Amino acid sequence: MxxxxxxxxxxxxxxxxxxxxxxxxxxxxxxxxxxxxxxxxxxxxxxxxxxxxxxxxxxxxxxxxxxxxxxxxxxxxxxxxxxxxxxxxxxxxxxxxxxxxxxxxxxxxxxxxxxxxxxxxxxxxxxxxxxxxxxxxxxxxxxxxxxxxxxxxxxxxxxxxxRYHPDPRLPQVAHKAREYLHAHLHHDVGMDELARACNVDRFRLTRAFKSAFGLAPHAYLVQLRLARARHLLAKGEPPAQVATLLGFADQSHLGRWFMRAYGLTPAAYRKRCSNLPDR
Structure with missing residues (x-):
C-alpha cells in the first residue's frame, strides 16, 4: 500500500x-x-x-x-x-x-x-x-x-x-455457469470444462456471463475465492493455508489479488479481525 x-x-x-x-x-x-x-x-x-x-x-x-x-x-x-x-x-x-x-x-x-x-x-x-x-x-x-x-x-x-436466478432477462447459461463455479470453488476450473458443463462454446459463455454479472468467468471465480478467503482469514486461518485451500498458486498469488481488491494484505486482514499474530 x-x-x-x-x-x-x-x-x-x-x-x-x-x-x-x-x-x-x-x-x-x-x-x-x-x-x-x-x-x-x-x-x-x-x-x-x-x-x-x-x-x-x-x-x-x-x-x-x-x-x-x-x-x-x-x-x-x-x-x-x-x-x-x-x-x-x-x-x-x-x-x-x-x-x-x-x-x-x-x-x-x-x-x-x-x-x-x-x-x-x-x-x-x-x-x-x-x-x-x-x-x-x-x-x-x-x-x-x-x-x-x-x-x-x-x-x-x-x-x-x-432473487436473480429466476429473472427471465438474464441468460440461463450464465446462471448455470455461476452455479458451477460456486460448486467447484476449490477446483482449478478451466473454460473448456465450464463450457461443457453449460453445453455452449467458450465464447458464447463468456459473453453471456459478462452480460449477466459484469465479469468474465475467470474474474468472477477470483472474486468468489477472495470472498471466501476473507471468511477464513477472519477465523484465524494462516494466509499460506488459505491460498492452498482456495486454489491460488501460493501465498504471494493470494496476496496480490487480495491487495488489489481490498487495499491490505491477507496477513494484515487476519491480524485485525482475529487478533492473532502472523504465522
Missing part, C-alpha cells in the same frame, strides 16, 4: 460486523465484490466508484449502499484523496434483524437497496454513530442501541426484490 494510503479495520465480536475506516489517494482498488451488505459515509474528498453500470461521486455526508455481489471499484479523482468509514453487514444477520420490521418475505426474495448513493443526513449520522460505537468497542448496550438506530433508518432504503 502506498505510504499516503491507510486502512483501519476491526470486527465486532458479538455480531461479526466488520468496521473499516480508510483513506486513499489516486487509485484505491480494482473492481471487486463482497458477500456482505455495505453501508458507509464519505468523510472527506470525492470517493469515485462504478457500480450498477453507473459512475458515482460520493462527497462528504453522502451514504453509499451496496448489496452482496455488486461489482464496484474505487478511485480518488482529486489530489487530496478521500476518507470514508463503512460497515459490512452479514446478509443473514441483516435479514434476521429487520424481520420484525418487514412482514413475511415474499417467496424467493431477498433484501435490496433501491439506490446506491443517497443524501440523507439522519442515515449518515446513524451510520457514523454505529460505526464509532462498534469500532471503538463501546459497552454492549451502547453498541446495540446504535445498531438499532441504524436499522430503524436503513429499513427505509430496503425492499424485497426477486
Amino acid at each position: 502506498a505510504a499516503h494510503n491507510w486502512i483501519d479495520l476491526s470486527q465486532d465480536a458479538d455480531t461479526g460486523i466488520e468496521t473499516l475506516r480508510a483513506h486513499f489517494e489516486g487509485h484505491a482498488y480494482d473492481p471487486h465484490w463482497h458477500d456482505s451488505y455495505l453501508i458507509g459515509v464519505t468523510e472527506q474528498g470525492v470517493q469515485q466508484f462504478n457500480c450498477r453500470r453507473t459512475r458515482h461521486n460520493s462527497v462528504p455526508g453522502q451514504v453509499f449502499l451496496l448489496e452482496p455481489g455488486e461489482l464496484h471499484d474505487g478511485d480518488a479523482p482529486t489530489v487530496d484523496g478521500f476518507t470514508y468509514h463503512m460497515l459490512y453487514l452479514d446478509p443473514q444477520w441483516l435479514a434476521r434483524e429487520v424481520s420484525a420490521v418487514f412482514e413475511e418475505a415474499p417467496a424467493n426474495s431477498q433484501l435490496s437497496f433501491a439506490d446506491t448513493l443517497i443524501c440523507d443526513p439522519r442515515l449518515a449520522l446513524a451510520t457514523s454513530q454505529a460505526f464509532q460505537s462498534l469500532h471503538s468497542s463501546e459497552l454492549r448496550i451502547v453498541r446495540q442501541r446504535a445498531m438499532d438506530q441504524l436499522l430503524e433508518l436503513i429499513t427505509g432504503q430496503l425492499y424485497w426484490r426477486t
Whole structure:
C-alpha cells in the first residue's frame, strides 16, 4: 500500500460486523465484490466508484449502499484523496434483524437497496454513530442501541426484490455457469470444462456471463475465492493455508489479488479481525 494510503479495520465480536475506516489517494482498488451488505459515509474528498453500470461521486455526508455481489471499484479523482468509514453487514444477520420490521418475505426474495448513493443526513449520522460505537468497542448496550438506530433508518432504503436466478432477462447459461463455479470453488476450473458443463462454446459463455454479472468467468471465480478467503482469514486461518485451500498458486498469488481488491494484505486482514499474530 502506498505510504499516503491507510486502512483501519476491526470486527465486532458479538455480531461479526466488520468496521473499516480508510483513506486513499489516486487509485484505491480494482473492481471487486463482497458477500456482505455495505453501508458507509464519505468523510472527506470525492470517493469515485462504478457500480450498477453507473459512475458515482460520493462527497462528504453522502451514504453509499451496496448489496452482496455488486461489482464496484474505487478511485480518488482529486489530489487530496478521500476518507470514508463503512460497515459490512452479514446478509443473514441483516435479514434476521429487520424481520420484525418487514412482514413475511415474499417467496424467493431477498433484501435490496433501491439506490446506491443517497443524501440523507439522519442515515449518515446513524451510520457514523454505529460505526464509532462498534469500532471503538463501546459497552454492549451502547453498541446495540446504535445498531438499532441504524436499522430503524436503513429499513427505509430496503425492499424485497426477486432473487436473480429466476429473472427471465438474464441468460440461463450464465446462471448455470455461476452455479458451477460456486460448486467447484476449490477446483482449478478451466473454460473448456465450464463450457461443457453449460453445453455452449467458450465464447458464447463468456459473453453471456459478462452480460449477466459484469465479469468474465475467470474474474468472477477470483472474486468468489477472495470472498471466501476473507471468511477464513477472519477465523484465524494462516494466509499460506488459505491460498492452498482456495486454489491460488501460493501465498504471494493470494496476496496480490487480495491487495488489489481490498487495499491490505491477507496477513494484515487476519491480524485485525482475529487478533492473532502472523504465522
